[in-house]
Amino acid sequence: MRHVDPEILALLALGEQVALPEDSVHVSECEQCRREIEVLSRAAMVGRSTFDAGELVEPPSRVWERISDELSLAADPSAVEPKVAVEPDVAAGHDLATTADVAPEPADAEVSPATNVHSLAERRRRRPWIGVLAAAAAVALVAAAGSAIWATFQPSSQPTILASATLDAFPAWPDSSGVATLEELPDGTRIIDVNLDAPTTDGGYREVWLITTDATALVSLGIVEGTSGQFTVPDGLDISSYDLVDISEEQFDGDPAHSGDSIVRGQLSTEA
Structure with a gap:
């Protein structure tokens, strides 16, 4: 069974109305997808509730590694930057796309409507939302770990x-x-x-x-x-x-x- 794209599920968890009709039907019938939306929604809620909580403690690298494993993201969030072919700069007389590594699609390639909807350009626009969810999940994990550590090591205040x-x-x-x-x-x-x-x-x-x-x-x-x-x-x-x-x-x-x-x-x- 083909499940809904994880990025679409993430956006749905944030309240974005981005699902195609067939995706909406699938989510209504698929318990796994609905459960994933619920988990992501809780993470987003925790993230929003900490916007005015002051300075946050930077989580250790293992926290991001666990989040990356769960969301199938790159190991380094700063490295997630799609490379897109750029038109040559005719006025400057040189090609600005010398570092691009994305090969053009064949002219006769058949592109479905669904592919158009989930094009690379749209994925680039949606990528920050994934970062928001990842940050929210990190905040939740750090908050829980910090509370446990503080409760363990703080001196007793009772006489x-x-x-x-x-x-x-x-x-x-x-x-x-x-x-x-x-x-x-x-x-x-x-x-x-x-x-x-x-x-x-x-x-x-x-x-x-x-x-x-x-x-x-x-x-x-x-x-x-x-x-x-x-x-x-x-x-x-x-x-x-x-x-x-x-x-x-x-x-x-x-x-x-x-x-x-x-x-x-x-x-x-x-x-x-």
């Missing part, structure tokens, strides 16, 4: 949870509670993430502390604004010793020390 604590209320704050999580960012920075549920007060503020297990030393991490916050743990601070997370009620009295009025406190643990 690692090292420990957590349930923050229990002190007797003076019976309606309060909280949780704290010790996390490590991809760059090695450690943070304490706290969430506090406590009654609001007037004239004070809440401060987050890390306190040693025996409560003999403490370090301030910062002020909680609202009910939650993230605080950087100082480099070199031994969390295995400073493992108590404390949130206190402080007053604007100019004293940087702990007020002694703790709202909630809990011990960091690696247990789930």
